Amino acid sequence: xxxxxxxxxxxxxxxxxxxxxxxxxxxxxxxxxxxxxxxxxxxxxxxxxxxxxxxxxxxxxxxxxxxxxxxx
Numbered sequence: 001x002x003x004x005x006x007x008x009x010x011x012x013x014x015x016x017x018x019x020x021x022x023x024x025x026x027x028x029x030x031x032x033x034x035x036x037x038x039x040x041x042x043x044x045x046x047x048x049x050x051x052x053x054x055x056x057x058x059x060x061x062x063x064x065x066x067x068x069x070x071x072x
Contacts, residue, residue: 027051
């Protein structure tokens with residue numbers, strides 16, 4: 001995706017297509033609920049193990065996760 005200048009933003013859709021406009025790739029994810037130190041946590045990993053790298057995941061508090069489909 002090319003870098004946009006300030007004047008180009010006027011031509012960008014207010015609801016861009018994630019794939020075509022933003023170059024996002026939708027992937028399937030595994031959501032694993034667990035506890036650590038007695039606190040609930042969720043681990044989100046790519047279903048395809050080939051995509052898993054040492055820096056390809058985060059461990060966060062359960063409250064930090066939201067369902068994007070319910071936010072639109």
